[in-house]
Amino acid sequence: MNGELTAKTGIKDTIPTLSGYIGVGLAFGIVAKAAGLNVVMIILMSAITYSGAAQFVIVSMLVAGSSFFAIILSVFLLSARMLLMGMTVAPYMKKESMLKNIIIGSLLTDETFALSMNKLNATGRVLSFKWLNSANLIAYLTWVISSGIGGALGGLIPNPNLFGLDFAFLAMFIGLLYLQVIADKTMKFKLQLAVIVITLGLTYVGLIFIPSNLLLIVVTLAGGGFGVFIKDAFF
Amino acid sequence: MPSFKFILLVIIGCGLVTWILRVIPFVLLKKFELPRSFVQFLSFVPIVIMAALWFNGLFVQHLGHLPTINFPNLLASIPTAIAAVISKNLLVIVAVGIVSLALIRILI
Structure with a gap:
């Protein structure tokens, strides 16, 4: 990872994390299809709710017949960490317009957050809208498309976990944590x-x-x- | 499985919740400064969140009792961590992780 903050480096820096989105996105699609959701609902959930862990919880709660408010409360608690991540990234976007801040916030995830924390170590503690926005957009599209494909493949793959795909995010956090520890000189x-x-x-x-x-x-x-x-x- | 209408309502409701949680910090911090002590607290958030997300996957929860170890994930974490130290490359780390867990599941 170098110090450049263009849209192009944003895409380049995000590519290594995409295998995580593809792996877990496919796994989510397959699991959700097996639980009884159709491909349209799977794509809508990935596009609108857009939260890996929360989506797995939503599907399991739907299957269990949980109430609307129980599901909303779970998702709120599970996603409350986004407040802390947002507060950590937002100071680096302060000079950008309100609209750009809202765009960055809307698509920030655990992984693009972790990636931007890694990036700070290479840029002398600055970020750019272009860089983070392209990272966010690529991650978002990859998540929506792979969960859709997972849903379409659904019936064909009886046991997705056998392929170890569900480990993709865990592996990514191990990698990002290590890279963060060795790179953060502050x-x-x-x-x-x-x-x-x-x-x-x-x-x-x-x-x-x-x-x-x-x-x-x-x-x-x-x-x-x-x-x-x-x-x-x-x- | 509940009706399409109910699921759609859940998707939109949860989407609103996650969107608000994501956007609020960016809207507020555009106008306000955080106190220094809180900024110091936030400086620990990256490593704590990344570590917590990893450690969560190493255990199986039994509320009210001690958690048990998720051995496949723990075992797969070892080559993954070694790959991190050697390669310092996310793509390699994730690939090693996925292959490790797949092999462990086949062998065990």
Whole structure:
């Protein structure tokens, strides 16, 4: 990843992450089709709701016959981390117009967020609308198209998990986390490592009593809080 | 499976929720500054979120009891992490991850 912030580098930088969207998008389409959604509904959900983890939850709750408000509440809790990611990225878009800010916000995902955090290390802590918007757009289109294809393939593939496709996002987070840790010079390595170990502990303890849809946001809030605390105390 | 109309309503409702959560920070921070202490908190968000998303996949939740380890995901994470250190290339990392988990599922 170099320091250039053009639309073209935005596309180039996003290409390595696309396998994640394709893998999980296909898996989502296949799973949703098997649950009884048709291809149109699958494409609509990917295009409108546009949230990997939340979409899997929505499908399982639809199958379970959950109420409208129960589904909305779950999606809200699961996606509340977007607030924190948005607040982290938004300062780098402050000089852009309100419309451009809304466009960037509308299509920001876990992965393009993580990618832009990696990019900051190569650009001397700046981002551009062009770069992030093309990254967002490519990611969005890839997600919608691959989930549609997954839905169309649906009946043909009995057990999509056998291919390991569902691991694509996990692999991507491992990669992005590692790249972030080695590239971010604004934070000491030992501090980053300490925060990651604390996050592991928080996740483990949290799994015991925090419902899965709440867990990510609670762990993120607590992990960030611990980070500030140990930075002040030990670093 | 519920009716098409209900599903469409859910899709649009959830779309609104995720859209609002995504856009609010960008709209508000265009006008306001965040306090310094909060900015410091946010500086930890990237690694915490990425780590939490990964660690979540390493366990199976049993509410009220200790989580158990998701061994296929844990095992597949090892070659994936090694690939990260060696290649520093996302495409390679994801490919190694997918192939590792597929092999583990076939062998176990």
